[in-house]
Amino acid sequence: xxxxxxxxxxxxxxxxxxxxxxxxxxxxxxxxLRWPIGAEVAAGLxxxxxxxxxxxxxxxxxxxxxxxxxxxxGMSGSLRVLDQQVxxxxxxxxxxxxxxxxxxxxxxxxxxxxLLWQAxxxxxxxxxxxxxxxxxxxxDGAYLHARAHARSAxxxxxxxxxxxxxxxxxxxxxxxxxxxxxxxxxxAGRVSRxxxxxxxxxxxMILGHSxxxxxxxxxxxxxxxxxxxxxxxxLLVYGRAGQPCRVCATPVQSVRLGQRASFYCPRCxx
DNA sequence: CATCGGACCTGTTAGC
DNA sequence: TGCTAACAGGTCCGAT
Numbered sequence: 001x002x003x004x005x006x007x008x009x010x011x012x013x014x015x016x017x018x019x020x021x022x023x024x025x026x027x028x029x030x031x032x033l034r035w036p037i038g039a040e041v042a043a044g045l046x047x048x049x050x051x052x053x054x055x056x057x058x059x060x061x062x063x064x065x066x067x068x069x070x071x072x073x074g075m076s077g078s079l080r081v082l083d084q085q086v087x088x089x090x091x092x093x094x095x096x097x098x099x100x101x102x103x104x105x106x107x108x109x110x111x112x113x114x115l116l117w118q119a120x121x122x123x124x125x126x127x128x129x130x131x132x133x134x135x136x137x138x139x140d141g142a143y144l145h146a147r148a149h150a151r152s153a154x155x156x157x158x159x160x161x162x163x164x165x166x167x168x169x170x171x172x173x174x175x176x177x178x179x180x181x182x183x184x185x186x187x188a189g190r191v192s193r194x195x196x197x198x199x200x201x202x203x204x205m206i207l208g209h210s211x212x213x214x215x216x217x218x219x220x221x222x223x224x225x226x227x228x229x230x231x232x233x234x235l236l237v238y239g240r241a242g243q244p245c246r247v248c249a250t251p252v253q254s255v256r257l258g259q260r261a262s263f264y265c266p267r268c269x270x
Numbered sequence: 271c272a273t274c275g276g277a278c279c280t281g282t283t284a285g286c
Numbered sequence: 287t288g289c290t291a292a293c294a295g296g297t298c299c300g301a302t
Contacts, residue, residue: 002295002296003295003296006295032279034278034279034296034297034298058296058297072296072297073295073296074278074279074295074296074297075279075294075295075296075297076279076280076281076294076295076296091280108279108280109279109280109281110278110279110280110281110294110296111278111279111280112278112279112296112297113296126297126298150272151272152272152273153272153273153274157273160296160297162296162297169295169296170294170295170296171295216295258273258274258275259275259276260294261293261294272302273301273302274300274301274302275299275300275301275302276298276299276300276301277297277298277299277300278296278297278298280294281293281294282292282293282294283291283292283293283294284290284291284292284293285289285290285291285292286288286289286290286291
């Protein structure tokens with residue numbers, strides 16, 4: 001589910017409910033997420049006000065004076081701010097209790113999500129090696145071209161590598177490569193600087209546009225307010241195998257690149 | 271180092 | 287209608 005636009009949509013949805021609220025405690029019903037939820041998370045959060053709700057890559061960070069909780073939604077996770085009375089559903093793994101009698105509830109069927117703690121002054125190893133945000137000024141064609149030097153892996157892999165640039169997952173990689181006219185199978189090291197500039201622009205445009213639409217709803221993604229995202233209606237190639245390209249009407253092709261479905265137009269992308 | 275495959279999970283869907 | 291296999295938005299880790 002969640003790539004950068006969905007995580008950012010979630011951040012914007014929960015931020016007004018969390019900012020300035022004192023965390024009263026953490027109820028963990030299922031600690032076995034991507035990594036087990038440790039006791040340090042509750043200890044770090046409890047008793048202090050939340051000073052910021054940030055996003056870095058696909059991670060959400062809840063800051064207080066002791067440090068930050070690091071939340072990841074994995075493939076199937078979602079967060080909602082609820083009244084305590086609301087009935088528990090399957091896969092509701094933790095609740096962060098707030099001082100206004102509401103709570104932040106995490107649901108995640110596949111349990112690829114995570115909840116970690118980072119002490120003030122520390123940088124968690126998972127965050128330390130991340131590439132630039134797509135909206136950072138340093139993310140451009142020259143940067144991508146330099147990082148791709150001599151790489152033989154498909155450009156789609158390269159674009160989805162969070163050490164290169166963060167936030168681009170399987171859906172938006174397909175969409176950005178389509179907009180840039182680049183075949184997802186092409187070796188990353190064999191894409192020109194000019195085409196990488198188109199790609200960087202396409203990534204920013206698509207992510208920004210999707211955020212404005214509230215993210216993409218495939219299957220079960222819902223925003224924290226329970227509404228779906230609307231970007232799905234604007235996908236040009238993702239999930240459209242066999243259907244006509246919206247630009248040239250050539251049937252959209254599907255290939256598997258490293259265990260993952262990739263969609264592209266054989267006429268528009270080279 | 272870069273690259274590949276496996277691993278972690280459950281739910282939904284496609285195919286027989 | 288039921289059973290099974292394949293596949294799904296992420297990404298770490300170990301082997302090569």
